[in-house]
């Protein structure tokens with residue numbers, strides 16, 4: 001498929017791929033004709049969009065596999081269901097898998113695409129804000145195993161990504177605000193300028209203004225692209241994209257996943273700011289500005305006491321797979337928007353930040 005001017009091209013160890021942006025018309029009309037296509041579609045997205053963004057796929061029902069989506073289903077068992085569905089349709093190595101859904105659908109389809117016949121072509125149309133603004137580029141595919149999230153995975157980017165704004169119209173409020181958490185993270189990691197742009201557009205993003213959201217999606221992907229092109233395999237620069245996630249994952253798991261992921265990331269960024277301020281690497285002024293102008297306004301699900309419980313959170317942080325030494329790991333945003341990956345976080349510092357955070361909410 002030829003590139004258009006506003007496609008976003010990602011350089012990758014697997015060859016270049018591009019994200020293509022569209023906002024009107026049904027998606028299937030815009031996809032390239034593949035000899036053997038199989039559409040793997042989130043069942044909910046199918047119900048909501050079969051007469052809208054997915055109009056036209058109805059006529060090709062035998063090429064459509066519907067997946068009921070939940071985090072509990074992001075497993076090898078579901079991957080096997082998909083292998084079975086694909087082989088039943090006499091799919092060959094020239095099959096193209098077309099994945100349509102959020103990050104869960106992406107992870108399952110991407111994993112299957114990377115392992116089936118040691119790799120078949122796949123195309124991805126992200127349908128949630130999180131997936132459009134963040135996960136759709138970067139090559140990672142993951143499955144959960146037992147109680148371990150994203151334990152199993154491969155690196156295998158899609159051949160092309162189709163970002164269609166129409167899908168976001170049916171997204172729940174919870175998923176919109178969860179996605180915004182990652183959008184803010186990327187704009188902060190992007191530096192002072194992108195952070196300022198985001199702050200100016202915050203009211204429109206809170207109101208789900210369609211063009212503001214589309215612009216934020218594009219900017220987020222531009223920022224992320226820089227990091228993954230430099231470090232696709234996640235051994236250096238890309239690790240700062242974990243900003244907000246060190247505390248965030250721990251808040252999620254301490255609260256038994258009552259806080260949505262992007263909301264936990266927002267809380268995680270606030271906590272990282274409190275630690276950075278206490279360490280003197282982030283000024284009191286900038287910490288307060290970021291917290292009150294960008295992070296707090298988006299925190300629509302306040303973490304409950306259990307999610308911020310010092311013992312539970314610190315215990316979860318000890319499990320962080322990105323930790324290398326005996327102490328805890330933390331990505332901090334410092335003055336001048338410099339990012340620092342500390343490997344020497346003391347538990348007492350984490351406990352102090354959690355205490356302060358409880359007082360702030």
Ligand SMILES: NC(=O)c1ccc[n+]([C@@H]2O[C@H](COP(=O)([O-])OP(=O)(O)OC[C@H]3O[C@@H](n4cnc5c(N)ncnc54)[C@H](O)[C@@H]3O)[C@@H](O)[C@H]2O)c1
Nearest residue numbers: 044069102103104105127128130131135140141167170171
């Ligand atoms: N591979 C990566 O690089 C990467 C990066 C970040 C996150 N992830 C993974 O992504 C997952 C989270 O992604 P997500 O938040 O997109 O979750 P998701 O795929 O579960 O989607 C969230 C919910 O929205 C529904 N939905 C999807 N599109 C919709 C639409 N257009 N309208 C209405 N409802 C819709 C889904 O059915 C689901 O109930 C996690 O499993 C996470 O580990 C992967």
Ligand SMILES: [Zn+2]
Nearest residue numbers: 182245261265
């Ligand atoms: Zn995340």
